[in-house]
Amino acid sequence: MTDAPPLLALERIRDAQRVLSLSGLPRTPCLELHDGRARPGRLFVKAENLLPTGSFKIRGATYRLSALTPEERRCGVVAYSTGNHAQAVAKAARDCGASATIVMSPDVPASKVVATERWGARVVNAAPSSDARRALAERLAAEQGLMIVPPYDDLAIIAGQGTIGLELAEDLPIATPTSVYVPIGGGGLISGVAAALKQTRPEIRIVGVEPESENDAFRSFREGRLVALPAPSGSVADAIKVQRLGNLTFPLIRRFVDDIELVSEAEIARAVLLAAEDMKMIVEPGGAVGLAAALRAMKARDGRHVAVLGGGNMPVSRLDEMRALLR
Incomplete structure (x- = not known):
């Protein structure tokens, strides 16, 4: 260190x-x-x-979304994920009254997509790489006024x-x-x-x-x-x-x-x-x-x-x- x-x-x-x-x-x-x-x-x-x-992802998502402003809550959030962050953001958004869009990819196990949608999120697909998921999330955020909730950074x-x-x-x-x-x-x-x-x-x-x-x-x-x-x-x-x-x-x-x-x-x-x-x-x-x-x-x-x-x-x-x- x-x-x-x-x-x-x-x-x-x-x-x-x-x-x-x-x-x-x-x-x-x-x-x-x-x-x-x-x-x-x-x-x-x-x-x-x-x-x-x-x-564990529900920890970070809950803490991050607890700081949403009223305007951010009204506009909604977008996240990109292979599954666990997706479900966490979907639940945390529902708990605080915000809408959630989650960028996933076709290689994600179907059970994780279903679970994410069950929490009320809208799932959209990108190409199967972390860079592609992030790029689509950034584009949706710019076009729709959504706040990005990164998975880790x-x-x-x-x-x-x-x-x-x-x-x-x-x-x-x-x-x-x-x-x-x-x-x-x-x-x-x-x-x-x-x-x-x-x-x-x-x-x-x-x-x-x-x-x-x-x-x-x-x-x-x-x-x-x-x-x-x-x-x-x-x-x-x-x-x-x-x-x-x-x-x-x-x-x-x-x-x-x-x-x-x-x-x-x-x-x-x-x-x-x-x-x-x-x-x-x-x-x-x-x-x-x-x-x-x-x-x-x-x-x-x-x-x-x-x-x-x-x-x-x-x-x-x-x-x-x-x-x-x-x-």
């Missing part, structure tokens, strides 16, 4: 925690895995998949996700060496969690995790510059297939994150299946990459390993797809 001042003050994240508490959003549990297997380390999961709309969104870190800081014991494994897509989740934890519990090790084939954050972290992938990969982790970190999230990651690791498709599949079979929870592949890395670590090292489960928006039928990856 550098000596530069934080780009996201702890007070902003605590304000987000206050707003989310007033909104009625529940605190998520930190649960330990008990499966009878002997391992050097202990594994805990922060179950963000249990939140309304099924992912926005300090209010990041502060909302950072409330996960505040909860972990309160839940985790001080004496036990602890590593927290966090999925990375555009970086909003890990930059918020890391900013909260490093400003309250700096001894906790923060590790970002992404698929081997979607390694832009891994490369950016090691090269010290933003690296963008030319197109989405074929990874099963559809929720985090973002080809470039944000301009705000990358500096936060460089300052507060200790390391970034990669996991294979087989490791992701095993994590999804372990969550379903041993913890009785549905966790989508993108939400399970941190669990995949934590499982690998706890087999090799003592201590407490905590995986943030990013989301659970996956039809049960995809469990067969995960099993097929391991054959």
